[in-house]
Amino acid sequence: MAVVASAPGKVLMTGGYLVLERPNAGIVLSTNARFYAIVKPLYDEIKPESWAWGWTDVKLTSSQMARETLYKLSLKHLKLQPVSSSGSRNPFVEHAVQYAVAAAHAILDKDKDTLQRLLLQGLDITILGCNEFYSYRNQIEARGLPLTPESLASLPPFASITFNAEESTGQNRKPEVAKTGLGSSAAMTTAVVAALLHYLGVVNLSSLDEDQLQGKKDVADLDVVHVIAQTAHCIAQGKVGSGFDVSSAVYGSQHYIRFSPEVLSSAQNAGMATPLTEVIDDVLKAKWDHERTKFSLPPLMTLLLGEPGCGGSSTPSMVGAVKKWQRSDPQDSLETWRRLSEGNSALEVHLNTLSKLAERHYNAYECFINACSLLPAEKWLERANEPTQAEIVKELLGARDAMLQIRYQMRKMGEAAGIPIEPESQSQLLDATMNMEGVLLAGIPGAGGFDAVFAVTLGASNKNVTQAWSSLNVLAMLVREDPHGVSLENNDPRAKEITTAVSSIQLE
Template identity: 35%
Template sequence: MSPTVVSAPGKVLIAGGYLVLDPVYEGVVVATSARFYTVVLPSAEPGIIVRAPQFEGASWTYAVDDTGRVSQSSGDGANKFVQSALETTFRVVAELKGADALPRALKITIAGDNDFYSQRSQLDKGGLSRTRANLAQLPPFNAPGGPLRDVHKTGLGSSAALTTSLVCALLEHTGTAEPHSALAHRAAQRAHCAAQGKLGSGFDVAAAVFGSMRYRRFDPAAVPLDDSIAELAPRLGESAPGWNEQTGAFGLPPRTRIMLADVDAGSDTPSLVGKVLKWRTAAPEESTKLWTRLSQANSELADVLLALASSAAQDPASYDAAIEHAAAISQSDWLQSGVVERLARVRELMSDIRSMMRAMGEAAQVPIEPPEQQRLLDACVALQGVIGGGVPGAGGYDAIWVLVLEPVSAPERAAALVEELWLGWKEVDASPLLASESVERGARVEDLDAVRGLRDVL
């Protein structure tokens, strides 16, 4: 029997951190070319064996009962995300297709693209500088060294991408639902929330299932978390109540590229969300004012980026010429007509959003865009061909993103300037990641041999 392989992308929330926890406000999320892969193979040995071959000792074996409930029979500690994905999916399979449809002997392999884990020490060990070219030389699904609990994550949402690829692969393997179905999305949300023990906005799982999007959250009461609930499927199916998230098409405009850096500022990002929400409650007037302005800027940013994409679709030649022109002149001269003016507006909005996020950080007394990140981002956006940037998601010390132009005549020019700046930056250590936006939307079924290096880790 041929293996079932399903992949799901990571994410970067470029606008809407914190606000997206409230259904009144939307978030803008870019799915990344970095993906998690789940490979499901029938096995001769009884039990559901799950392995993460990139990590030492990362193997867990489970037994499934007739209702789809799962218990771990052996393995290296517990992996909440894996167990929750298995149990949520198997319960749904048992309810919809009967106990006979439940697989009892499987070998499952989970592998994440290198960008999900910091490769600094791997590069350092080989005496290689932290360039994108050197990253591209590392073997696919490289082992970052050591066990999973010691791994240094890069913030692309490993748990959401892993949970989504595993849930979708099992639904596909059992013929229960396709990766883009409402059931797959809801099952992945439920599995992820149950493992996290908290209800975030769900934008990370939504992007893992559907790809880049504008996203407004669902009612938290929709998620059937209570373990005593007898039937999950009716609460996760097409007509289940409360799943009122709103998603809208989104994609970055052609001839632009998102670049990501894994930042090691030596300071741990404390838990920011709790403090921001506390400030939101304590200062309702001030925070509503700021959130309203931020939300307008976030939504306009999505609108203008989409308008740029439509200009490109309508008249590709003029669009390419405008990008060429914009990349050749200083950003302060972008205020002209059409495409270039829209780029100027994008730049202005990204800068406004940053200053409002900093204001929120100051008000809530948390480092959303701390001064170290501010200086680094200011230097990036001053480079020729850079449109703008920011701190992803909740912000903190761990990462930044920037959007650069890729004109046909010199697609690498701006990216190379950014990379050079990062490599020479002294105050904090900024290492580029390889990922850009995923062009394949969301979760998808893959052909094992079309994914470089995947067969080698089975």
């Protein structure tokens, strides 16, 4: 039986760079862009003599990258050895497989026979990332289609990924693939770990949605997925980021404070000879001190992402430049971080207050937000003519001011560090967007640079913003906030996409 698990992509709305250092927090929104991993046996039968074998087979297929790799997995050392490949390696998935299998050995100490049987049947792993993770601007332009979400929707699901040209170098180095910045590697690693841990019987993810609906606190299985995915992601990446991307891929939208990097030290310091089960034992027992609390946008607000068409930026080189600046100018950098942190907290407080106001006075809230959605922000105050509306408008304008402060400090940080955190072209786009009717705020997510920009819009104004972006040569993506983290799927997503396409044709 195939197991299909999925994990969402993310948008780091506040906390870029700061979230790398405890106790600074980041607000991360998970999205409807999901990465899928399908795990099934390679062989139906196990040959009787195979019990004596020291190896099993693993096949990894990424059709979007036209890659298929066959591996041998050593059943003793739990390490993968490629035997044939139609392209370069995938360190994220390779580490995900090795660590998930090692976790199965470490955790399932009683029922080793079932595990051995599953492994001897071989592992057939397929990975699929939603189109939203990748940039399709070039294809849309090449096909002569308008730069609209409808053109994006007309692409086949799980379309082929465009590789960036290799010649780009230096601090503006482009990533391997034309990505939109939604955290494809974190979502991919998490989906593979979740699917494998479920397939091998280490965790049971089938009641996740019910547990979440009932608000059950016990998320022990998710915690195992998190530790294994976070370890695999860091080791594959060769660096320890803040981990907000893996955390949101596992648990969904949240207010996040990073883990202390020491929790990963045994995985980082493990030599070639260290048994992987020992590494897994250590990381599972380590004191994971990250914090996450529930966060989602207030009602009637929509997260929009717009791709300005610059091919994305490489986060590690930007982080390196910021760290260099912190070392060279501790005083100025501390002050900028203090102000940024103030702006981040203020924005969060305003958004949380708006959520509470919506809860307490839903009708007044709905009516006022819909009215503001038709007006530019400078007209919102005049429109508030009763006390609840005055309270709401105060929070809306407070959120805008906080965003402007964040943007100002992010620009300053970029200038001081000599990197384009909010480059001029993005500033112009963000200013224009913040002046559009019904736009609460706009910013650059995460590390900034030339990745897609985000906006938060009120009521139905997202449609007008989408059109306005199209006339500014910005492609509004089909991404929306979706607070769900990891999930077990009933079907192969390719079958689902086909069914959805067929039923939408029938409905027309």
